Structure formats: C-alpha cells, structure tokens
Amino acid sequence: MSSPPTTPMSQASTRFGLDSSITLDDAKSLQRRAVERVKQVSTSQNILLFLVAFRILNALSVKTFFQPDEYFQSLEPAWQIAFGPESGAWITWEWKNHLRSAIHPTIFAIVYWIAAGVSWVLRLPPSYRADLLVAAPKLTQGAFAAVGDYYTWKLGERVYGTGSNEAWAALALTVCNPWQWFCSTRTLSNSLETTLTIVALNFWPWQWSLDPKDDDGVDENGLRRSEDQNAADHKSEGSKSDDKDEIDEMTKLRRCLLLAALACILRPTNVLIWISFASFAVLRITTHGRMLSLPWDGMQIWVHISSLLLLPATKKERLTLLREVALCGSLVLLFSTLIDRLYYQQWTFPPFRFLYFNIAQSLAVFYGRNDWHYYISQGYPLLLTTLLPFGAIGIYQSLFPPDIPPQYLNCSPFTRAVKYQLATTTVLVPLILSFISHKEVRFIYPLLPLLNVLAAAPFTTFFLPAVSPAIPRSSRFTPKRFLLGMLLLVNTSIAILTTTSHQTAPLTVMTYLRSQHSKHYLNQPPSGFLPPAPSTMTVGFLMPCHSTPWRSHLVYPSIKAWALSCEPPVNFNVTARASYLDEADQFYANPMKFLAKTLGDPPLSKKRLASWFGWFTDRRRVKAGFGREDMIEADAWDGREGRKTWPEYLVFFEQLEPSMREILRGSAYRDCWRGWNSWVHDDWRRKGDVIVWCLRKQGVKGKRRGFLW
Secondary structure: OOOOOOOOOOOOOOOOOOOOOOOHHHHHHHHHHHHHHHHHHOOHHHHHHHHHHHHHHHHHHOOOOOOOHHHHOOHHHHHHHHHOOOOOOOOOHHHHOOOOOOHHHHHHHHHHHHHHHHHHHOOOOHHHHHHHHHHHHHHHHHHHHHHHHHHHHHHHHHHHOOOOHHHHHHHHHHHOOHHHHHHOOOOOHHHHHHHHHHHHHHOOOHHHHOOOOOOOOEOOOOOEOOHHHHHHHOOOOOHHHHOOOOOOHHHHHHHHHHHHHHHHHHOHHHHHHHHHHHHHHHOEEEEEEEEEEOOOOOOEEEEEEEEEEOOOOOHHHHHHHHHHHHHHHHHHHHHHHHHHHHHHOOOOOHHHHHHHHHHHOOHHHHHOOOOOOHHHHHHHHHHHHHHHHHHHHHHHHHHOOOOOOOOOOOOOHHHHHHHHHHHHHHHHHHHHHOOOOOOOHHHHHHHHHHHHHHHHHHHHHHHHHHHOOOOOOOHHHHHHHHHHHHHHHHHHHHHHHHHHOOOOHHHHHHHHHHHHHHHHHHOOOOOOOOOOOOOOEEEEEEOOOOOOOOHHHHOOOOEEEEEOOOOOOOOOOHHHHHOOOOHHHHHHHOHHHHHHHHOOOOOEOOOOOOOHHHHHHHHHHHHHOOOOOOOOOOOOOOOOOOOOOOOOEEEEEHHHHHHHHHHOOOEOOEEEEEEOOOOOOOOHHHOOOEEEEEOOOOOOEOOOOOOOO
C-alpha cells in the first residue's frame, strides 16, 4: 500500500490524518498563512532576543542550591584568577591536582574583571559592588543558556524543515522544560558543555551520513551541501552564484569541530557524543544472511553476518573530516594547554589527569555509587519530567520508524537519518556512562536538546489537532487541550518550586553574612564612645563540605571563613582508603570531641558591671544603633590548614542544633539568624533550617517559610 503524497512545506497530509473535511489546498493555504504570520512577527533575531531576556530573568530568579561544582569548579578558581591568590577563594583538590581545564573559569574571571571595572567607574558603594559581582556570572550564564535554546530550535528546523510545527514544538519544549529552568543558568561546566554541543550540531554535516546520489549538490571543495542549501539553489536559476551570504561546508565543519573540541576539553566525556556522530558519517554496519550446514545430518542454520564499510561519506569527505578533526582539535588543545600553563604555572594535561584520577584511581566513587540503571530510572525522568513519554516514543520511533508514519510529519530520508543518529546517541552515551560507578543527571545533560528534538515529533502528533488553527474546534479535542494546560501548569510549578523554595538557605545565609559585614564592619561607629569596627569578620561553617557557595558569594576579602573539608584519599593505598575519614565525617561522628580537639574551649560571655551607670551606657549604645558593644571578637583564620579558632559567626543545619546547644552551653554564642531550607532532604546532615549563632546578643532573625512563600 503506497503512502499518501506529501507537500514540501512540512510534509502536510491531504487531510492531516484527522478530519476528512480539510482538503489539501485548504490545509496548505491555512498553514502557509500561519507560517507567514509567524515569520512576520518573530524573526530569528527576535526569537534570540526573547530567549536572552527570558534566560536572564531565569538566572536572576534562581535562589536555590544544587551542586557545589556550580561554584567550586568555576567561580572559585575564576575569583582567584581575577583577584589573586590572596583573595580568599577556595581551591579544591581537583585544581590542586590539575584535573580541570582553566578555560571555563577564565571566562568568568573576565566577567569578574569587567564587573569590578564597571563598579569602579560608577563608584558603586561596597554593598552594590558585592551585589554586582554576585549577579554578573548569572547574567553571563543566562546568555549562554539562551544560545542553547536558540540552537535547539534551529536544529529542529534542520531536522524537520524551516517553519515546521515540530521545530516550534522543540523550542516550546526547551523553554518549558523544568530542568532547563533549574539548571541551564547555573555556572556548571555541564551547562556550557550543553550549549557548545547543540550549537556544534547545527554545523555538523548531516548529509554526509546519507548515501551519495548523482543529483547531490556540491560546493567548490567537492563536499556535499546540506539539503536546505540545495533547496535554496533550486529556488531560481542562478541563485547558486548570487547568494553570497551562505557559509560553505568547510567553514561549517570547522565551526562545528572547534566547538566540539572545546566541549570535550571542558568535559572529556563529551567525546562519546562526537564519536557516535562521526561513526555514522564514515562507517556503516551492513548485515547479510547466510545458510550454514551443521555437523548433524540435514541440519542447517541461518546466520546473520555483520561487517563495517567505509560508507556512506565519500572518500573526499572522510579525508576532509579526518584532516579537520586533527587541525581543529590541535588548535583547541594548544589553546587549552597555554591557558592551563598560565593558570597552573607548569605544563599539564587536565583531560588525562581527569580520567586517571576518576577512573584509574576510582576517586569518583568517594562521592557516591549509583545503581546501573540510574540514567534510565532517574536520569531521563529528571531531564524530561512530564515530557518523558514523548521522549521515549520519539527515541523508539526514530530507531524503529513505522511503515506508514503520520501523514503530516516530515518523513524524508534526511529527517529519518538524522533522527536515527540522535536517538542512537541518546541510548549509547548513557549506556557507556552506566559502567562508571558515580553517576549524576548532569553528566547526560548535553543530551537534553537532542531529546527535545526527538520528542517534538510525537508531541506534535498528539497535540497538533487540539491547537492547530487549521483544524476546526471540536469537543473531542478538549481532553487534549486540558492535558496540555495541565502539563504546562505542572512544569511551571516544578520550575518555581525547585528554583525559589527548595534548598534556599545556602544562598540566603551568604546574603545575611554580607549584610552583617556591611553593617558592622564597613560602617564606623556613630560616636566616639564605641570601639572601632574590627578589620575582619570571622565565620565558621559546621556543615557537610561545600554546602554553601564561598568567596563568590562572601565577596568581601575581610570576611575570613573556614569550613569542614572533604578531600578524597588521593594517592592512598587500598587499605588506607577503606579506613579514610575526611574532616566532615570526623566531625559528624563525634561533634563534641572534634570541636574540643580542633577549636578548644568556646568563648565565654563577658560579665557587665552591675551599676546604674553601666545600664545607662548600654541604653545609649543600643539607641545609637550600631550594636557592636556585645560582640566578643574572635581571631581571624588565614585559610591555611591546621587548628581553627572560634569565629564570630557559626553556621550549621538545624539537625545539629541539639548537639550545638549541649556543646556551647554557657558560651557567648546566641541565635542570630534562621533561614528556611527545605521540607525534605536525602542527606540527614542537611535536614532542617540553616542556623547562624553569633557572639552578639540579639533576637533571632529570619523565620520559617510556609509552602511556596
């Protein structure tokens, strides 16, 4: 049975497969008018500007804590690069052992330089300068996230056709995805890796993965051009020579490979994605059957024999790809090596050391083990949330396309080939990463744009009849409209909850500490009878390591802080590694013993003179409003390893409060601030509010928040 004829525009069916009252001409005219209206009011530039504004709003609305790497693998080394080694940045063991490329933090170091320069030119007060330094990386990453959204839409257009419903669906899916709202604007290397990957895929020569044909268009280098360029050439006679704005295939390939190489330098595991796509371009697995006779009389067996062939790319395309991979890879590697030489002050190769420490020495296991099915049972559900069914269907239909696909979807050989490659990659990469014991959702984050493109087709198939202006309104589509509204509501609720309510205290406590520093350490006393403000403010964090941001949010160099560390057992033998306990583990095993050994006896309260004159003086001081008269000064900590001292501010989770009340009974510490964190937490050490105790008598500030406020 032959399939119905299709139109070039978006492969629309004669009746959309839905309503026999809609003819081909009606459907085409309605769709064309709708597409033209969209093109008139929203060009590519307008879409990009909208996405930039949208993601900047997204970045500024994120008030929750997710992963320590958001700060300690990007902003802390960036702070050190921008403001020097004595600026108080926390440099973790990965940087000390040269596991990370300095390219990513260098980007944010430039952002810090610019923000500091702007604050100096505008003569901003210290508190405003601090707020600008905190916000600048967020705004930068918001712009990166917008570029990723934009090129997800453009990849949808390459796969399904310009102006196609599926391309617009891919844009809608990435904009409304809760994980995108939660993670894309965070300064994780995975977020930038995702943007680089999807931008590079837009320049990838997908047409090289198809069998060569006699009518294929080629450029001046003899390389097959993309289908959209071939279509442009056939619009009018002589357009091939008149169109001077088109980018030739060699330039596109170099852009793609440069971006891909940069992504692989940031995250070495990104190479798995590009190995997959390169294999489709230069290799093909061919399978043929053969009947073999068995030793037993009259018995035979049919055997499938598979072999690799250097198809479908042409010989020139394969040589070009190999040459450009070597060239672009070498350029990016040289650039990365020079940046790392400047940062580490010695020659090093972080990708190799990353693989050696995390795989050969299995140090990644120190941060947790996960089940083999983690990416299936948790990874993809968290990435796609409510869109998981459409993503699963999209992968299945791309790997096993139906004989008669929906009539109004683009089902050209090019579309089927690209979808097959995208689907195969989204299956193979998690499968390979599943062999590594330590797993995280963000490790497969670069696959999310691919999943959005694949999910766009079944999403369009299911919801297009309910929302398309080309189809008459009918009550039979009401359940689908209601379901679409519910999906949007659920996605929005998840995004708001995870970015404004769940685990907010690790960020709000840093805002509180900065405000305390501005109030009591930057402002001088209003009158001469009060002592001057000390030069440093000391803070101690009795929390699991990396539970809060650090210098990127403390900002002020005169805030001297210490926290419990959790350095992994680097270069330990098997026996020593089995019994190893980091500083945080030692503290939580016996808080009283640890504090007595590490900090000694806590400071005691100062006794006041029991006199009328002393009471009158206290009243004058309180009325003056400075509030430092009850502060017991503590020694500053210089950031070096060794014995710590009792700070002026102690920060810990509510779970530890009973132990701290027992340990500090009779000391000078009092409740100063309490901030809402979360309702539940998978780490028992991080349960409850975040509490600040300080060496000052004052009422408890901060209160628990209710649901969604």
